[in-house]
Amino acid sequence: MAVKWTAAFLLLQLSCCFSSGMCGKVLVWPTEYSHWINIKTILDELVQRGHEVTVLASSASILVDPSKTSAIKFEVYPTSLTKDDFEGLFVKMDSFWTHFSQVEKLTWKYSECVQKLCEDVVFNKKLMKKLQDAKFDVVLADAVSPCGELLAEILKTPLVYSLRFSPGYSFEKHSGGLPFPPSYVPVILSELSDRMTFMERVKNMIYNLTTTLLHHLHLVSFIPLVSLSGRPTTLYEMMGKAEMWLIRTYWDFEFPRPLLPNVEFVGGLHCKPAKPLGQEIEDFVQSSGENGVVVFSLGSMVSSMKEERANVIAAALAQLPQKEQVLWRFDGKKPDTLGSNTQLYKWLPQNDLLGHPKTKAFVTHGGANGIYEAIYHGVPMLGIPLFGEQADNMAHMRAKGAAVTLDFTTMSSADLLSALKMVINDPIYKENAVRLSKIHHDQPMKPLDRAVFWIEFVMRHGGAKHLRVAAHDLSWAQYHSLDVIGFLLACGAAVMFVITKCCLLCYRK
Amino acid sequence: MAVKWTAAFLLLQLSCCFSSGMCGKVLVWPTEYSHWINIKTILDELVQRGHEVTVLASSASILVDPSKTSAIKFEVYPTSLTKDDFEGLFVKMDSFWTHFSQVEKLTWKYSECVQKLCEDVVFNKKLMKKLQDAKFDVVLADAVSPCGELLAEILKTPLVYSLRFSPGYSFEKHSGGLPFPPSYVPVILSELSDRMTFMERVKNMIYNLTTTLLHHLHLVSFIPLVSLSGRPTTLYEMMGKAEMWLIRTYWDFEFPRPLLPNVEFVGGLHCKPAKPLGQEIEDFVQSSGENGVVVFSLGSMVSSMKEERANVIAAALAQLPQKEQVLWRFDGKKPDTLGSNTQLYKWLPQNDLLGHPKTKAFVTHGGANGIYEAIYHGVPMLGIPLFGEQADNMAHMRAKGAAVTLDFTTMSSADLLSALKMVINDPIYKENAVRLSKIHHDQPMKPLDRAVFWIEFVMRHGGAKHLRVAAHDLSWAQYHSLDVIGFLLACGAAVMFVITKCCLLCYRK
Structure with a gap:
C-alpha cells in the first residue's frame, strides 16, 4: 500500500514537473512574521508542482517552524541569537517623525540581527559546502532581510526577490531601478494618497529625500555583510542583480505607479475561499x-x-x-x-x-x-x-x-x-x-500562478535578463541624464559666447 | 439541418460569452496596412468568443475589405478620399534627419486624411444615430489614427487603444503617461540600443527634444478634429482617457523600459504555427x-x-x-x-x-x-x-x-x-x-489572450480606472515636481537670507 502511494505521489510530482518543463531546486532566505506567511504560500505551491524547496532557518526562528511542515525541507543552522531578539524588533510607531527616529534605531538593530544570521550561514563551512553541493536552480529571498543576494552570488545561482516594500522604497528604487515620481507616488509610510495637494506633494518630496538619506545611511550597517562577497561592491549593486521582483501588493491595494518588466505585483498570495465555520x-x-x-x-x-x-x-x-x-x-x-x-x-x-x-x-x-x-x-x-x-x-x-x-x-x-x-x-x-x-x-492570471511562473521561468532559463532595464549599468548622474544636460548646456553656452564675441568684434570694427 | 447548425453555433457563442462573463459589443476604429493585420487577430478572437465586432471602414479603405471577412461586421461610410490618398502616405526615409523633414510632410498629410475620415463619420448623422443606438461596450482604436477617442467621448463608451508606437513616443508619453528615461530608452526611429555611449545619449536627448517638439506642432493639425468634441480640450487630454493601451511589442523585440499598470505589451499577436507548404x-x-x-x-x-x-x-x-x-x-x-x-x-x-x-x-x-x-x-x-x-x-x-x-x-x-x-x-x-x-x-499568458482579457475586462467593468496613474491630473510642471522644487528652493533661500541678515546684524553690533 505504502509503495503504491509513494508511486502515485512520485507520478504526480513528475507530471507536475514535466508540465512546467523541469523539476527545480529552490533555496529560500526567509523573513519572519507576515513575510513568512506570504512566501510560504509560494513555497507550498512550488512543492506541489514537484520542486524541491529548502528553507534556511536559524535555531532562533519564530514562525519558520520545521516541525509544522513536512513537504518543505528546512536547513536549520545554529545561531547565538534568541527568539527575544526578533520579538523586540516590532514597536509602536505613531507619526512619520517619531517613526523616523524609531525606524532609525529599529533598522540598526534589525541590520545587526540579519548581519549576525548571515554570518552564521556564510561562516558555517559545513553548511555552505552542503549548499554548494546541492546545486540550487534559484535563490528565493525576502529583500527586506539582506543575505539572499550574497548567498546567490556565492552559490552562483540566479536570485528572485519577494518583497512587500523596503523603507522609503529604497531597495526597489536603487536596486530594482523602479521609478517613483514623487508627484503622484506617495512614499511608503507617508499615509498620503496618489492625489495630493500642493502641500502634500511638498511633504512627499521631503519624506522622499529624508527616507532615501536615512536608508543610504543604513547601508553603512550592511558593509560587513557586503564585504563577505570578497569584492568591492555595495548592497544596492548586489541586490540589483535580482532577476525578478515579486512585490506583494496589487492595484486593489496600491495606487497605480510605474513598474518594470521584471517586477510582478502579486498581492494577496495567501488569500483563499472561506471554509465552513465551527x-x-x-x-x-x-x-x-x-x-x-x-x-x-x-x-x-x-x-x-x-x-x-x-x-x-x-x-x-x-x-x-x-x-x-x-x-x-x-x-x-x-x-x-x-x-x-x-x-x-x-x-x-x-x-x-x-x-x-x-x-x-x-x-x-x-x-x-x-x-x-x-x-x-x-x-x-x-x-x-x-x-x-x-x-x-x-x-x-x-x-x-x-x-x-x-x-x-x-x-x-x-x-x-x-x-x-x-x-x-x-x-x-x-x-x-x-x-x-x-x-x-478579475486578473488575467492568479497572483500565485504568476509568482510561481516567474520563479520557474528563472529556473528554466537560468535568469530573466531580457526583462532587465539597462539603467542598472548607469550611474545616478547618467541615469538622470545630468552629464548629457550639462554637456548640451555647455555647448549652448559656448555657441552663445562665440556669437557674442563675433558680434562685438563686428561692432568694434 | 440549418436550424441545428444555427442552434449549435448559438450555443457555442453563448458558452464563450458566459465563460467570459458577458457578450459585448465592440466598435473598432482601425488603421490600414500592418496595423490592420494585428488588430484583426484580436477582432477574430473577440468574434470567436461571441462578441459582436463592428469595424468602421471608409469607402476608400485598402485592407479593411468587408468582402473578405464574414464574422466581423463592417460599417462602411462614404468618403471623398480615394485609395491613392492612402498609398501616397508611405515613402522612403533614409536617415533620422531626412526622415525628420519627410515625417514632417507625411504627418501633415496623414493628419489631413484622418481628419477627413473622422469628419466623414462624425458629420454623418444617420451613421452616428446608428452607432448611438447600438450601445457599444467598448471602442477599440488604433492610436496612430486619432478619432477613436472622439467617438468614445461622443458615444460615452470606454476606450481601449492598440498601438505599435507613435512618432517620438509622444502619445504614449503625453497621453498614456508612460515614462521614457532618455538615458536608457532610445527614442523610436533613432536606431539606438538601450546601452548607449555618452555621445549616443546626447544624440538620444536631442532626438527626444526634437521629436517631441515636432509632435507638439502636429497636434495643431488635429485642432479641428478635437474641436468636434464641443469642449475646450487637447488631443493629448482626449487620448489620455483611454482605459488600456495594448502595445504591439514585447521584450523579445523591445528593450526593457518602464511601463504602467494599464499598458500591456502584446507583441506578435498575428504569429501562429507554420502550416505545411504547397x-x-x-x-x-x-x-x-x-x-x-x-x-x-x-x-x-x-x-x-x-x-x-x-x-x-x-x-x-x-x-x-x-x-x-x-x-x-x-x-x-x-x-x-x-x-x-x-x-x-x-x-x-x-x-x-x-x-x-x-x-x-x-x-x-x-x-x-x-x-x-x-x-x-x-x-x-x-x-x-x-x-x-x-x-x-x-x-x-x-x-x-x-x-x-x-x-x-x-x-x-x-x-x-x-x-x-x-x-x-x-x-x-x-x-x-x-x-x-x-x-x-515562454510568457505567463499568450499576447492575444492578454489583449482579449483586458478588452473584456473593460467591457465587464465599464473601464479599468484602478490601473490609471494619478499623473493624468497633473500639469507638466506638477508632474516633474518643478513647483515643489521651486518652493523648497525658495524656502531654503529665505532661511539663508534671514540667517545671513541676523549674522550681519550681530557682527555690526
Missing part, C-alpha cells in the same frame, strides 16, 4: 439574523491592551443600534462594559469569518494580510492602526473608499460607535470593498 | 538537402526595384558557397545574374517557410510583422531596411544579436554575400534567434 461560531453568527456580524481583531501582536482602552471598545460595541453581533479577538481581562452582543475569542478563523455572508464589517489593525483577506471577500473595514506600516495600509483603503480609520490611543466610545455605524450603514463602503474584491479576482 | 515549394525546399534554404522578401510595398539592385542581389545569392537554395519574393524582371539556386516567387507563404526546419536565414526589409514571425520560429535575420521604422526594428534585432543589417542603396554583392554567410554560418545568430523565440513562447 458549529459554535456558526451558531453565534446565525443568531445575528438580518443584522449580521462585525469581526473585530487587532492582530496577533496585541495580545493585551490597557483596561481603559478595552472598556472604551467594549462600550462602543455594546451600543451598536441594530445589535449586530460582534466577534472580538481579545486575550485580556474581560472588560466591564462588555455588551451581550459581543463574544470574546482568543483566536478567530478570520478568513472564514470574512468570507461569511453575514459579515458586515471588519475592525482591523490594518496588517496587509488581514486587509487582503477583507479585499478578497469584499468586506468594508474600520482601521485602528497600531504598528509600522498599518496606518499607511489603512490610508490606502481610506483613499479607495473601503475603510474608515481611527486613532487607537485617542478614540472615544462615541468615535468608535459612529465610525462603525458609518462603515456598516453607508453603502458606499461596501460598494467600494466589493469593487476592490472584483479587481482582485 | 507541394511545389516543399519539393524545392527539400531539394536543398543538408544546406537548407534562405527566405528572401522585402515585403509587399517593394513590388519592383531598380534592375541594378536586383542584379546585385541575384549575383550574391548565386554565390552562396554551400549552394543553399533561395526563395526570393520578387515581382520584377528576372535579373540576368540569377543563379540556379534561386527561385523567384510573386508571393511566398512567409510564415510557413519561416517555420520550416530547413530554413537557415530570413532576408527581410524589417517590417515588424515579418520580424515577429522570424522571432516566433527562431530564424536569424539579415535586414535590408527600406521604409519608416524598419531600420529601427532591425537595430533592435542587431542589438539582440539575432540579425545583421545592410544598406539597400549602397550594398554590393560582396557585402550581401558576406553578411548572408555570417548569418548562416556563425551559430551565435541562430542561438540568439532561438533565445528570442523562447522568450516569446
Whole structure:
C-alpha cells in the first residue's frame, strides 16, 4: 500500500514537473512574521508542482517552524541569537517623525540581527559546502532581510526577490531601478494618497529625500555583510542583480505607479475561499439574523491592551443600534462594559469569518494580510492602526473608499460607535470593498500562478535578463541624464559666447 | 439541418460569452496596412468568443475589405478620399534627419486624411444615430489614427487603444503617461540600443527634444478634429482617457523600459504555427538537402526595384558557397545574374517557410510583422531596411544579436554575400534567434489572450480606472515636481537670507 502511494505521489510530482518543463531546486532566505506567511504560500505551491524547496532557518526562528511542515525541507543552522531578539524588533510607531527616529534605531538593530544570521550561514563551512553541493536552480529571498543576494552570488545561482516594500522604497528604487515620481507616488509610510495637494506633494518630496538619506545611511550597517562577497561592491549593486521582483501588493491595494518588466505585483498570495465555520461560531453568527456580524481583531501582536482602552471598545460595541453581533479577538481581562452582543475569542478563523455572508464589517489593525483577506471577500473595514506600516495600509483603503480609520490611543466610545455605524450603514463602503474584491479576482492570471511562473521561468532559463532595464549599468548622474544636460548646456553656452564675441568684434570694427 | 447548425453555433457563442462573463459589443476604429493585420487577430478572437465586432471602414479603405471577412461586421461610410490618398502616405526615409523633414510632410498629410475620415463619420448623422443606438461596450482604436477617442467621448463608451508606437513616443508619453528615461530608452526611429555611449545619449536627448517638439506642432493639425468634441480640450487630454493601451511589442523585440499598470505589451499577436507548404515549394525546399534554404522578401510595398539592385542581389545569392537554395519574393524582371539556386516567387507563404526546419536565414526589409514571425520560429535575420521604422526594428534585432543589417542603396554583392554567410554560418545568430523565440513562447499568458482579457475586462467593468496613474491630473510642471522644487528652493533661500541678515546684524553690533 505504502509503495503504491509513494508511486502515485512520485507520478504526480513528475507530471507536475514535466508540465512546467523541469523539476527545480529552490533555496529560500526567509523573513519572519507576515513575510513568512506570504512566501510560504509560494513555497507550498512550488512543492506541489514537484520542486524541491529548502528553507534556511536559524535555531532562533519564530514562525519558520520545521516541525509544522513536512513537504518543505528546512536547513536549520545554529545561531547565538534568541527568539527575544526578533520579538523586540516590532514597536509602536505613531507619526512619520517619531517613526523616523524609531525606524532609525529599529533598522540598526534589525541590520545587526540579519548581519549576525548571515554570518552564521556564510561562516558555517559545513553548511555552505552542503549548499554548494546541492546545486540550487534559484535563490528565493525576502529583500527586506539582506543575505539572499550574497548567498546567490556565492552559490552562483540566479536570485528572485519577494518583497512587500523596503523603507522609503529604497531597495526597489536603487536596486530594482523602479521609478517613483514623487508627484503622484506617495512614499511608503507617508499615509498620503496618489492625489495630493500642493502641500502634500511638498511633504512627499521631503519624506522622499529624508527616507532615501536615512536608508543610504543604513547601508553603512550592511558593509560587513557586503564585504563577505570578497569584492568591492555595495548592497544596492548586489541586490540589483535580482532577476525578478515579486512585490506583494496589487492595484486593489496600491495606487497605480510605474513598474518594470521584471517586477510582478502579486498581492494577496495567501488569500483563499472561506471554509465552513465551527458549529459554535456558526451558531453565534446565525443568531445575528438580518443584522449580521462585525469581526473585530487587532492582530496577533496585541495580545493585551490597557483596561481603559478595552472598556472604551467594549462600550462602543455594546451600543451598536441594530445589535449586530460582534466577534472580538481579545486575550485580556474581560472588560466591564462588555455588551451581550459581543463574544470574546482568543483566536478567530478570520478568513472564514470574512468570507461569511453575514459579515458586515471588519475592525482591523490594518496588517496587509488581514486587509487582503477583507479585499478578497469584499468586506468594508474600520482601521485602528497600531504598528509600522498599518496606518499607511489603512490610508490606502481610506483613499479607495473601503475603510474608515481611527486613532487607537485617542478614540472615544462615541468615535468608535459612529465610525462603525458609518462603515456598516453607508453603502458606499461596501460598494467600494466589493469593487476592490472584483479587481482582485478579475486578473488575467492568479497572483500565485504568476509568482510561481516567474520563479520557474528563472529556473528554466537560468535568469530573466531580457526583462532587465539597462539603467542598472548607469550611474545616478547618467541615469538622470545630468552629464548629457550639462554637456548640451555647455555647448549652448559656448555657441552663445562665440556669437557674442563675433558680434562685438563686428561692432568694434 | 440549418436550424441545428444555427442552434449549435448559438450555443457555442453563448458558452464563450458566459465563460467570459458577458457578450459585448465592440466598435473598432482601425488603421490600414500592418496595423490592420494585428488588430484583426484580436477582432477574430473577440468574434470567436461571441462578441459582436463592428469595424468602421471608409469607402476608400485598402485592407479593411468587408468582402473578405464574414464574422466581423463592417460599417462602411462614404468618403471623398480615394485609395491613392492612402498609398501616397508611405515613402522612403533614409536617415533620422531626412526622415525628420519627410515625417514632417507625411504627418501633415496623414493628419489631413484622418481628419477627413473622422469628419466623414462624425458629420454623418444617420451613421452616428446608428452607432448611438447600438450601445457599444467598448471602442477599440488604433492610436496612430486619432478619432477613436472622439467617438468614445461622443458615444460615452470606454476606450481601449492598440498601438505599435507613435512618432517620438509622444502619445504614449503625453497621453498614456508612460515614462521614457532618455538615458536608457532610445527614442523610436533613432536606431539606438538601450546601452548607449555618452555621445549616443546626447544624440538620444536631442532626438527626444526634437521629436517631441515636432509632435507638439502636429497636434495643431488635429485642432479641428478635437474641436468636434464641443469642449475646450487637447488631443493629448482626449487620448489620455483611454482605459488600456495594448502595445504591439514585447521584450523579445523591445528593450526593457518602464511601463504602467494599464499598458500591456502584446507583441506578435498575428504569429501562429507554420502550416505545411504547397507541394511545389516543399519539393524545392527539400531539394536543398543538408544546406537548407534562405527566405528572401522585402515585403509587399517593394513590388519592383531598380534592375541594378536586383542584379546585385541575384549575383550574391548565386554565390552562396554551400549552394543553399533561395526563395526570393520578387515581382520584377528576372535579373540576368540569377543563379540556379534561386527561385523567384510573386508571393511566398512567409510564415510557413519561416517555420520550416530547413530554413537557415530570413532576408527581410524589417517590417515588424515579418520580424515577429522570424522571432516566433527562431530564424536569424539579415535586414535590408527600406521604409519608416524598419531600420529601427532591425537595430533592435542587431542589438539582440539575432540579425545583421545592410544598406539597400549602397550594398554590393560582396557585402550581401558576406553578411548572408555570417548569418548562416556563425551559430551565435541562430542561438540568439532561438533565445528570442523562447522568450516569446515562454510568457505567463499568450499576447492575444492578454489583449482579449483586458478588452473584456473593460467591457465587464465599464473601464479599468484602478490601473490609471494619478499623473493624468497633473500639469507638466506638477508632474516633474518643478513647483515643489521651486518652493523648497525658495524656502531654503529665505532661511539663508534671514540667517545671513541676523549674522550681519550681530557682527555690526
